[in-house]
Structures are given as structure tokens and as C-alpha cells.
Amino acid sequence: MTQNKYQTVGTSVKHESAHLHVTGRAQYTDDIPEVQGTLHAAFGLSERAHARIVSMDLTAVRAAPGVVAVITLDDVPGEKYVGPVIADEPVFADGKVDYVGQPLFAVAATSHDLARRAARLAKVEYENLEPLLDIKSAADKQAYVLPPARISKGNVPETLAQGPHRHQGSFYCGGQEQFYLEGQVAYALPGENAEMQVFCSTQHPSEMQFIIAHALHQPAHTVKVQCRRMGGGFGGKESQSWPFAAVAALLAHHTGRPVKLRADRDDDFMMTGKRHDFRVEYDVAYDDDGLIKAIKFEQQLRCGYSADLSGAVADRQVFHTDNTYFLETFDILSLRVKTNTQSNTAFRGFGGPQGIMAIEYVIEDIARRLGKDPLDVRRRNFYGKTERNVTPYQMTVEDNVIHELVDQLEQTAEYRRRREDITRFNAQNQVLKKGLALVPVKFGISFTATHLNQAGALLHIYTDGSVLINHGGTEMGQGLNTKVAQVVAEELGIGIEHVRVSATDTSKVSNTSATAASSGTDLNGKAAQDAARKIKAVLVAYAADHYGCDTADVVFRSNQVHCGERVILPFAKFVQEAYNARVPLWSSGFYRTPKIHYDFKTLTGRPFYYFVYGAACAEVIIDTLTGENRLVRADVLYDAGRPINPAVDIGQIEGGFIQGMGWLTTEELWWNKDGRLMTHAPSTYKIPSISDCPEALNVAFFSNGNVENSVYQSKAVGEPPLPLALSVFFAIRDAVHAAGNQPGTLAPLDAPATAEQILRAVHAVAPRLKLPELATEHG
Template identity: 75%
Template sequence: MSKSPHSTVGSSLPHESAHLHVTGTAPYTDDIPEQRNTLHAAFGLSERAHARIAALDLSAVRTAPGVMAVATLDDVPGEKYLGPFLHDEPIFADGVTQYLGQPLFAVAAHTHDQARYAARLAKVIYEDLEPILDVTQGAAQQAYVLPPVRMSRGDLPAALLSAPLRHQGEFFCGGQEQFYLEGQVAYAIPGENQEMQVFCSTQHPSEMQAMVSHMLALPATCVRVQCRRMGGGFGGKESQSWPFATAAALLASMTGQAVKMRADRDDDFMITGKRHDFFMRYDVAYEPDGLIRGVAFDQWVRCGYSADLSGAVADRQVFHSDNAYYLEAVDIRSLRIKTHTQSNTAFRGFGGPQGILCIEYVIDDIARRLGLDPLDVRRRNFYGKEERNVTPYQMRLEDNVVHELVEQLEASSQYRQRRREIQAFNDVNPVLKKGLALVPVKFGISFTATHLNQAGALVHVYTDGSVLVNHGGTEMGQGLNTKVAQVVAEEFGLPLASIRVSATDTAKVANTSATAASTGTDLNGKAAQDAARKVKQALIAYASDHYGCDAQEISFHDGQVCLGTLAPMSFVDFVRQAYMARIPLWSSGFYRTPKIHYDMATLTGRPFYYFVYAAACAEVVIDTLTGENRLLRADILYDAGRPINPAVDLGQIEGGFIQGVGWLTTEELWWNDQGRLMTHAPSTYKIPSVSDCPADLRVAFFDNGNRENNIYQSKAMGEPPLPLAISVFLALRDAIAAVAPEHEVVPLDAPATAERILNTLDMVAPRRLGQGWSWRSSTSPLSSAMSE
């Protein structure tokens, strides 16, 4: 990677809160000192997925020890239905339960345990209704939370009929729980003149402000929402912080006392939505060399009981169903299906990983049927540079580097050599089988809702030379505040220690967008840079006038201000002098992403400012007796443009990749036939641990500046690393194929748990038996083999 020409930007500086994290002194929402007489809140939850509430007796709840207030839908003074897109979600169930775990009421008591105990004393009489619990059932009943969407290009029927080869298939991919380390929490404090301050663990303070103000029938000026940091968000705190924020604020309004609502982990699982699971059917036509002539996708997306963000998530799945490949004839039908389960929501990637997985599964199928290396089939279908470079939604690729990036990773990972070595290994090992896959990613960066691509910031320079920054983004551990501080430090030529970023606060920067869509640094970094440059220009104008210097000769670096031929002056002395001359030392900044536009009716336009390109090569081994598997090695090459902080970015790539591995291999959500989520705690839901990380993990940056005028030519970091884990899923499929007859398709759904791998082996492997080993031996050689 090229050396950064900047003094602060481009340097691997420590995360601004790292020392607080490792010493346990970083305050989160639940750590805020509580006011005297603070009450604690809990929800009473539905025990039915779909039922009429014939009677709700809360008398035992109201008289339980410590209880000060009980809130139901009738107690809401303002809007009783809320939602980030459609206001289709009742604050509490409105006569009918829509999922098992839906809040029916909220209770405030003197202690957290008293509130939880009281909430369980409600007596509810239900009249059961028939629930819809999966997408197949919902599709059959045409139950949708939003109308179906279709995007097409070219003459697909002709392509399907005229191509020499064609086949159909189907695939299911499960959802994923965000599993942030810090659960949902809000702390509401009533103030004078109906004011309400809410400290909330949320990725979207402005939306929480709007939800609380709508619910209390107050203007936004009466509601202030603040978030210093989150212990993870991953999309789960973009929209679905609102039930906790509004319940705390409602109870605080009713009692006149501060109220904290901190969700128990089980309740958090039961109440909140996950990554959208989906079922996909496809019909693909292609040439003998693997070139795709046409493909049709049916994508059935489980949305849950309400719209939430499902429309935008499903749209992004559609947009990313091409990944890095030119599809000359394509038809994608997206069904946004209603089920009586938690309302699914944003999760890192926001539908993009699901779309990429669709086309990668199809390409892998084509390669298996043709007996070709999947990487060669991928290459044949890549977008071109000058032609074959327009997406199905009519956006032209102007920054395509997938050819060069994949070529570099193929060489650095020794893909061809390892492919031969794995074949040799599989030939002599009847039980353990290895697999290898190299998968590219093209990920669009911007909110597809164009109006959200804006940000504001405030920069204050104090007379001691220190600088305070406030912006509309939220810090959830991803290093946003660190990068924004680096940008401001670079503008003023100051060390990072001179810059402090304060808590995100709706009273400081208003009308902000969520910290999502991988745009946090892009938007807020540019807004902070704009504010810093306004202050700097005022200082330059003052210096030019006061000292008679040419403005072009005035510069800021190394804590000094250079004034042409005059002796440099320290930044501190200079700003003190400017203050005495009544020069403004603060300013607001604003940024709106240029070039983007998108027609939601036709699904065409330029929804993305630029693309991030990346690729991963994964090697796995499976035990064909048990389905147990290991990720042995992963090589990742990532196009980060010119990284603002390579160390922070490296952590994001590694973390996002492993989180994606969890989604596709171990994290299985399961509802029983009553609609109860059975995987609702760490004891029943398996996220990746340190032992799931490969012993050999190699991450490198692709040397490629962002061709768009993004902040210091950097590229986004949050979401694109996650779909790189598709390489692990397809490597597992490759390992299973080692025991299947040649050219046979390996039907593997996700997540590829040990059970699913074993079931697939049962389907494809019996024809290869009789090699002198027991298919159901009680002894697994994988652990011992891996330790040697």
C-alpha cells in the first residue's frame, strides 16, 4: 500500500476509547449515574404468535411489590403506531398479538427485578388465530408486508430457451441475531416544560427523538436523545431501539421520575428482529464455458409482522444479486412476506450479503455441473471495463477493479497450487475432506434512500488550542469517532490528542441519518472536514489581513501556523490572538453525497456513490463421519481506497468476516410450531468464538485510491467484509463435493451446521461407499488430525 502523504490521516493510531475499553471504564448507557428515585422498567410479553386478546387483567401487576406505574396502549397520549418506514407497529399489542414475544404492556418499579417479576403476573386470555410462521406458508397465502418488487433486463425468456445449457435450483438461507454485547437499553429523564431527555443505545438518535416525540405528542424540540457509545449495534439498533426508548419515556412521563429500561438478553432476543432469512429459486441458462446468458431469481424474504426496514433490505438484496458479474438477461422477483414472528430489521450488509449469496450459489452450481473450477466460471462472468459494465439497475461501473484484485489474490493465496494439493489430500483421505473457494465481492456504498445521504457536524476550537467535534454519527466500537478526529486533526495540523469527539446529541446536530450503510465515516468525516475548513478559512483570512501574508502561504501543521516568510507561530498562540480579534472559532459543517439518484418506482438510477471491491480465499476441512468442520486458512484482499486508519480498518475486516462465517456456518435461528424462538440465549445460539477463527488469517489492502472525491480517497469498511465469508460456505460445499459423483450438484442450505453437512453427505455420498471404512464410525479423526 502506498505511504500516506498526510501526518494523521492514514496512520494506524489507537482507537480513541481503546484504553477505556480494556480498563473497563468506558461508560455505556447503563453506566450513566442514576438520578435519585430512578425507576426500572420491563415489558410484559405475548405468549402467542397470533391471537385475539380476549382479556388482559393487570391487577396483580399493579399491586406487585415496588410497582409505580403500568403502561398500556391506552396510556399513549400521541401516536399509538410507529415504525421507521410505515407507522404499522403498535407500541403495545392492539387487541391482536402479531408474534410471540410482542410487548403487551410495560411496568415501572423501584428495581429491575421487581419490574421483571411484576410483568409476569399478568393474566391474559387468548383466542388463538392461525399464524404464518415461514415464507413458504406466507407466499402461498400471498401475505405481504409490502408489495412485491420486480427488476428485469434483457429478453430473459429468449435467453432461457436459446442457451445450450439450463437448469433450475433452490436454496434456503437462515437469518442471524445481531448479538451485540450491550443489549437494548434506554434511560429517560423528564425535565421542565414537558422536556424529555433520553439516553439510548441506538444507531439513530434522530429517529428515536422522532419516535418519542410522536408517542408523547410533543414537538421534537422537547425531546433530546444522546448516545456516547454502544457496545455493538450491527444494524439491530438502527430502528429497533424505539420500543425501549418509547416505553422508558412513556413511563417517565406518567410518573414524573427517571425510568431505565434494560432488556434481559432473553427478552431482547424474543422482542427484536434479526437478519432476514430467505428462500430462493432460480432458473439459469449458460454456455459450456460457464458464461451466463440469463438468470431468473425468486427471492422470498421473511419480514416478520411489520414493514420495519424490510423494503430497503430486500431492495438491496435485489441490487446485489449481480455481485461482480454482468447479467445480460435477468429477472428478479422479490416477495416481502409477512409472518407472525419478530419484525426482521437491519443487519450488517442490509440485504447485500443475501443478494451476493444468491448469484454465488448459482455460479458454484454451474461450475459443478460443468466440471470446471468455480473461479474460472467467475472470471468469465466478471463485469468488463468498457463494455458489459452496466448493472441491471442501469448504473455504469466506473471504478471496476475486480479483475486485478482477484488476480492478485489468486497469486498471493497460491490458489491453483493449493487446489492441486487439496485434490491430492482428498484422494488419500477417506474421512477428512478439504475444500477451497475464492469469492469476490462488489458492494455498493450509500443509502439507497437518497435523502439519507447527508450529515452535519460542529467544530469548536478553544483558546487553549484544543478542538471539540460533534457529529451525527454514532460510535459502536467501529472507530468512527477516531477517524473523524483524525480528519479534523489533519485539517488543523494538530496531534490526535488535541481533538475530542463528544457524544452524539440531537440537541447539537439535528436531523441526522442512522449510522448505517457503511457511510458513517464518509458522511460524518466530510461534514466535520467542512466545519473545520470553515474555521480554518476564517483564521487564514485573519492571518492574511493581519500579517500581510498571501493566503496561499499560510499553512497548519505540526501544531504550528506557518505565515509565509515570518517565523511560525504555535497554534495555541495563534488562536488566542484570533479570539482577541473576534474571529469565530467554531462552525457547523454539512455534507451531501453527490451524483446519486434512484427511482424507487422503476428500480433504476445510481443508488451508490462508489463500490468497494474485495475477495476472500477460504480453505476448510470437514469430517464426513460427523459433519464437524474447521476453517483452516483465509486470505482476504480488500479495496479500502486510502485507509484513514489501517489498524482500525484491519479490525473491521477481520471482525466482519468472522461474523459472516457465523451467519453461514453456526448461527441457526429456530422457531417451534407455535412460533416461539427456541434459540434465544447464548446457551442455545452459537456465535463464533476465538476458536472459530482460522489459525492462518491473512488480510491485505489492495492499493487503489477511491476515484470519487470521498473523504481522503478512503473507502467504506463496515459491511463489505461480511459477505466475504461466502467463500467459507462454498469451500464447505466444495469439500462435500469430494465424496459426491463427478458433476453432481451438492444441495447445501445455510447455515452449514454440522447437522446440515451430515444430511447433505447422506444425500450425495452413499454411491462412494465401499472404500474400507465405516460411514458411521463412532470415532472422529478431525480433532486429532487438526492438532498434529
């Protein structure tokens, strides 16, 4: 890292809410003191995956103790179908149900417990329809929520036929539950003149505002949505907080009383969408060194019953199928498959990890078939600096540092030496086997929906020198507000203790984008910087005029205002003086990401402002008799540009890596034959715990300023760390190969690599071990 030239930016300032988190005083939506007369709501949910509703008797629900109101689709005064992109989701089921857990009605009662008990008294008669429950069956029947998309270049069939090496394969990768610590929750308070204020745990307050307004059949200016913080989001609260926000508001409108809707964890699991699971079929041709000559992909992405954000997720999967590799001749077909399951949605990485996994699986297979180290095959296919540097979607890679970054990690992680050590270990141990993998990542930063790449901010300086900044991003523990405060403090030359970031509020900054796509700091930090610079320019002009300075000599630093080498006044006194001189002490800021453009029809253009690069080296050990695995050591080298807050960024990298490891090793989603999600609680769904973290988790920054004009040359850290955990999955597969010890044999390992999956793969490559018969794999 280069020496920091700033006062606040580039330093490890503590998280602005850290003291509140650790003392339990941080106020989340459910902690807001309840107004007298507050009602509590619950949903009545479908018990069938696909069926017509023959009848729905809610008599017992209405008569239950404490019940004040029950509403169905007929009670929605405005738009009855909503959605973040396509309005294809009914607020409540409309004559039929499309998945187990779909809301049928909602009840408001005097307590949370009474509402939940009442909701279970409904008598619903169904006429079953045939459900589509797995990806392959739905893809075979061409059931799609959106039309397929394809990008291609060159004569793929001819180049595939020319080889000289060619093989086909397929694999499955499961989805992932967001498992935010704070569940979905909204609190709606009706006001005068049909006003509605909604406190909501959401990554997208503006979208909640508009969906509520549409459902109530009211203009947006009558609805105010506020979010101070979330206890995690991970994409699960980008679009799918709408049922909770909208139904709380509908019940408040219907009763004239405040209504809180807090989902039980099981209901949350059953109702809401996850990371898209997917199947990939591929056909690849390559030379003796592993250089890919042509590749053909069919990516089958499970979207669930409605479109939600699946189009953008699937596009981003396509855009990351190249990862760090130049593909000369290719055909990538993306199928957006419809199933009678929860409507899948955003999850950290937003399709990027799925695309990266697709190409990395192929790279590993090529290396195994050729008897080469996968790292050497990866290097052979890397993007070049000045040639072989155009992506499949026709964007030129201008900031490529993957060669230098991987070289550095190979040395610091001692990859070659450890590879030799592991080979010796495996030769000496029959039951325990070790594996090693080094996986690179190139991750595009920006919303692929170009219009979302904008942000606003509102800044106030008070006469005591304190500063209040409001912006359109939402804080979910990732440190966004801390970074924005650092940016404002840096621009105004004051200590961060003088800056406060207020709750995200649609009545202060309007028409905001979701806090997603790793763009929170990039967009909102720039908007806050713009607001600070505007107000600073006015103050500089005043100081120059009043004190006889050149504007270029007026400097704000260390809580003081300087004219050259002379201190004019402390910042607080200077602000009071400026106020007395009727200088405006507030300003708005705005930012729109430059350079980007994207054609939805052809999937070509420049969807990303820049790329983040990284690589991870993981070492694992597996037990071939039980299928257990453990991550022994992980080394991560990450290109964060010039970090605004190194401590926060390291936390994001570590957290993203471990969350990705959970996706690929333990977090298994399983639906039974009736379409019911059986892994719907902490007792049946295993996220990583502290004991799953390796004793050695080494994270370092790669020294590399952003070539683009990002905020202080920083780079995003929200999503790119997660796919680095693919190194864990491929290290496990490497250990499975060691168990078979058969050159050229491919272990059929699907993700997540649970103990069962590992045993199945070991049995496939080493049948002599006579492992017990295992259950049939996912469809």
C-alpha cells in the first residue's frame, strides 16, 4: 500500500454503529417504540406448490381472538400485481397458487402470536395442478419466466470439431438462503390526508415506496419509507421486502391503525427467494497446453414462479462466464427456467459467482484431462494486456492486473511448495486426503441496468460546525455510512466525529437505486462528495472575499480554515460567521456513473465501469470414509484499489469469502416431492459458524489504484470476495481426485460439496472403497 495522503480517507475508522451493535443499543425496525394501538400482522400461506383455489373459508380466522382485520386480493385498492421489473406477482394469490409458501391473505391482530395463530385457521380447498419442481424437467419442457438469451462468436461447431482435444460435461450448483440475522419486517403508520409512513428493513426504500403507492392507489409523495439500518440483507431485501412493506401498509390503510409485520424465520424461508441454483452443460475444445479454442455453454437458471430480478441475474451470469479468461470462439445460452418454487432473487454476487463457477469447472476439467496443474491452465487462458482483451459482451478490458496479482499470491501462499507437500501427504495417507486450489476472479462493477447507476445526497452544515449527510444508500452492516462520513469529513477537512449520516429516507433523497451490485460506496460516496464540494466552493468563495485571499489558497483541514499558511478560524466559528453573512449551509449532490452502456437485446456494450480482481488459494482436507471436510488455510489477495477504510474492507472480504464457502460446502436447499422447502430453519439449514473458519485466513490488499475516477480511487468490496471461495470447492474436488489417484478421471462433484456429495464423488473415482449407497442426487 502507498502512504496515505488523506486525513480520514484511507484510515481504519471504526464502524459508525459498532458501539451500538456490541451493546445491543442499535435500533432496527422491530426495535422502534410502538405507537399505542399498534396491530401485528401475519400471512396465511399456501400449502400446495401448484393448484387452483377451489374455496377459501376465512370465517374462523376472522373470529379468532384478537383479530381486527383480514384482507385478501379483493381488498387491494390499487394495483393487484407488482414486481421490480415485470408486474407478474399478485399481492395475494389470484385464484391459484404457484409455490408452497405463497401468501393467500393477511391478518391483523392485537399481538404477533395471535395473528400467527389466527392465520393457521383458514380452510382452503385446492385442485392440484402438475408442478415443475426441478431445473432439468422445467428446462426440458421449455418453461421459462423470461425468453432465453444467447451471445456467440465464431463458428463454434466447426472449431469444436477441430479439437485437438474435446470433451463434454455437466454439473449442478445449489442455491443459497440469504439468512440475514434480522428477518423481513415492516412497520406502517397511517397519517393525515392518506399519508403513510413505513419503516422497513429494505435495501431499496424507493422501490418499496412506489410498490406501496401503487397498491394503495395513491401518488408516491403520500408514502414515506425509512430505513436506519438492516441486520443484514445480502440481496434478500433488495426486491423481496415488498410483500412485508406493502401488506403492512395495506392493513394500516384498511384499519386506520399502525401495523407491524414481522416474519417468523420459517415463514421467511418459505416465502422468499434465494440465490438461483443452476445446471450447466458444456462442450469445449482445447489444445495440448489447455488453451480453450471453442466453448459452448447451456446455463439453466432456476428462477422460480415469477421474473423478479432473474433477467438481470441471468445476464450477469453470462457476463461473468469468461471470468479472467479470453474466449475466442463461444456460444453461451442462458435459460431462465420457471419452476413452482419461491421466486429467486438477488444474492451477493447477483449471478456473477454462478458464471465464474461455470468456466472454472471447465478449466479444472481441462487440467485434469491433460494431467496439468490447473493454475498453469488458468494462466494459459488469461486475458492479455493489449490483445486478447475483449470480453464476449464486447467490452475491452483496460485495467487488467490478474497476471501480476496471481504471480504475487502464488509466491506469498507458497503454492508450488505446498502442492509438493500435499502430494507427499496423499501418498502416505489412505483415508485422509488433502487438496489445493488457486482461483482468480474478475468481477464487473456497476448495475447492468444502466439507469440504476445514479445516486443523490443531501448535506447540511449547522452553525456549531456539525454536519448531517443523508444519501440514498442503505446500511446493512457493510460500513457504507462509515465510508460516506469519511468522504464528507475529508472534503470539509474536519474530524469524522463531526459528521453524522442519517437514516435513508425517501422524503429526503428521492428515486434512489437499491444498495446492491457492490455500488453503495461508489454511487453514494460520489454523491456525498459532490454535495460537500458544492457547499465547500461557496464557503471558499466567501472566505476569499471576506479575508482577502485567493480562492486557491483557502484550505480546509484539521478542523480549521486556512488562508495559505495563516489560520483564519476554527471550522465551527467560520461556519457561524458564514451563516451570519447569509451564506447557504446546505447542498444537494448527485452522481451518475460515466462511460457505461448496455444493449439488453444483444447483451453487448460496456455494462461495467471497472473490474475488481482477486485470487484465493485454499487448502482442505477430507475424510474419504465420512465425507467430512475442513478448510485448513486460505490466502486471499484482493484488489480494493485505494481502500477508503481498510479495516471495514478486510471484514467484508473475510465475510464474503466465508459466506461463499457456505454456499459451496454446507448450505443445502432441499425441496420434497410436493414442492415444500424442507430446509427452512436454522435446525435444517447450515450456515458456516466460527468453527468452520480456518485457523489461517490471510487477507492482503493488492496495491493498485483504480484507473477510473471512483471515489478516492477505491474499488468495490461487497460482492467480489464471495466467488473467491470457489477455491475451497475446487480444493475439495482436488482432494477427491487424490482419493481416486486415476489420472484423467473427473470427479463428478456437485455443489454444495456436503459430506454426501463428497462421498458420492469419492465412490465414483475410487469404487474400491465400497462406500455405502447414497441417496439420488438433485435433478
